[in-house]
Amino acid sequence: MYAYELLFRAAGTGDANVTNDLSATASVIAHAAELGMGNVIGTSLGFINVDAAVLMSDFIQFLPRHHVVLEILETVEVTEELVARVEELGRAGYTFALDDVVADSANVEKLLPLAAIIKVDIGELTPGELTQLSGKFKRAGKKLLAEKVESHAQFRQCLELGFDYFQGYYFARPTILAGRRLTPSQIAIMQLMAQLASDAELSKIEQSIKQDASLGLSLLRLANAPSGGVTERIESLGQALKVLGRQQIQRWLQILLYAECDKSRTAASPLLALAACRGRLLELMAEKIRPGDRNMACIAFTVGMMSLMDALFGLPLEEILKQLAVADPVRDALLARAGMYGDMLNLAECIEQIDSARPQLAPLLQKLGLSAEQLYALQLEAFEWSDAISTPVAA
Structure with missing residues (x-):
């Protein structure tokens, strides 16, 4: 167990019921602070989604820099100001991940030197695309996180490709092993x-x-x-x-x-x-x-x-x-x-x-x-x- 992803979900059954990602992330931070970050994630890390508004805000500094990973959403417009802000937060000790990566885009290229972890949405990629993309990021010295792992076959493929971390509902599902017995x-x-x-x-x-x-x-x-x-x-x-x-x-x-x-x-x-x-x-x-x-x-x-x-x-x-x-x-x-x-x-x-x-x-x-x-x-x-x-x- 390496980390938990902290996501905002409203008590209602509809969507997040917030007007933007700034409100959602603020809610995550508020609830984590209310429960106590140690109670929420223990000794693990906490991954938190951030957009441009969150990155440029002051309240992001309420997050304990050595206990969180800031996931930059794939929808973020990467400007010179945003890159400068990420560099500033990086110098302050924050760690960054790129979220939902499915292609080698211009945004990814701009932020790649500043990110430690690349979250690859494997559900959106063919086996060939996954192999090519993961190889590029591994050569760049990045940690790879496979998200939306839903089957044992997907898990094994990512493991063989050198992925470091895995996220998905597969990990609460069984792998049936023939001949297995209880101790x-x-x-x-x-x-x-x-x-x-x-x-x-x-x-x-x-x-x-x-x-x-x-x-x-x-x-x-x-x-x-x-x-x-x-x-x-x-x-x-x-x-x-x-x-x-x-x-x-x-x-x-x-x-x-x-x-x-x-x-x-x-x-x-x-x-x-x-x-x-x-x-x-x-x-x-x-x-x-x-x-x-x-x-x-x-x-x-x-x-x-x-x-x-x-x-x-x-x-x-x-x-x-x-x-x-x-x-x-x-x-x-x-x-x-x-x-x-x-x-x-x-x-x-x-x-x-x-x-x-x-x-x-x-x-x-x-x-x-x-x-x-x-x-x-x-x-x-x-x-x-x-x-x-x-x-x-x-x-």
Whole structure:
């Protein structure tokens, strides 16, 4: 995980609802400042779109120069004044990227010496054009970022062409590998999840945890965490299970699945953050739609967390669900996006693919009885929660 791109999206379901890119970028900066840039991007970089008005403005200096990359939009008219401003900001320590490059244009030539990163829109190029363009920029000593990577084939091609960074929804999709199997620890976690789903007695769950020493130690650490509010030290698994309760144990196991994968796959940490955010968002939606129904909220959380298991394990979701005794509404939501949980999951996925899925937002919001403003507030709350729990668990 190298960086996040920070984009302005209005709470409504229409377009950005701003008059120009200056307003949009100002909104991005304002929201990032409100949440705290460290909370938004952690130790990664933040890519932010800028046009001529933004570059010439004073408020751009509110951005921490060593933590952001300024993406110069492809629509910017490159004048002598703009080049001079980019040079000035470069001397001040800002890093620049050229956005949505699809050809070797005059604008690109003027700004190429000042940019460190070239973002190539691979969806607009033929394989031959991509090879030629990437070769030119590599020879110029630039870092290449492939954007709109939507398939494994595209990813492999860009990798072979020497691209340094990759961006696109492909990275939350699975690559199915024939003969792949779950590790013993993953199987143990999933068996425990199945026990919880079947309402097994805590004594039987305790016996299962005792068969995996690492699970037992992890559970005790969780029970004794300062955030748990426990005043006395928990020293037995039985105590830990009683203190935490079934709902918390279920969440712990779901998160552990993603953390376990992190030992062998560097992509697991971003997947954990995305899955946790989805789970919490669906839970909050359920609480808003049906206040006081904790069972519905718990099921919604499970659907969100489990929705990325195929990407995590590189296995078809159908095969994973064969090892879990999940309820029919969960299975229907995950496999067919059916029912209320399926609608909520669809809505969460639309948010992640907002540029292509925007037309679906209004019907889904209406179907679920949520307003755009409510969704925006729930998104922020879900993000803050997932950001808080993802890093320490994945570490």
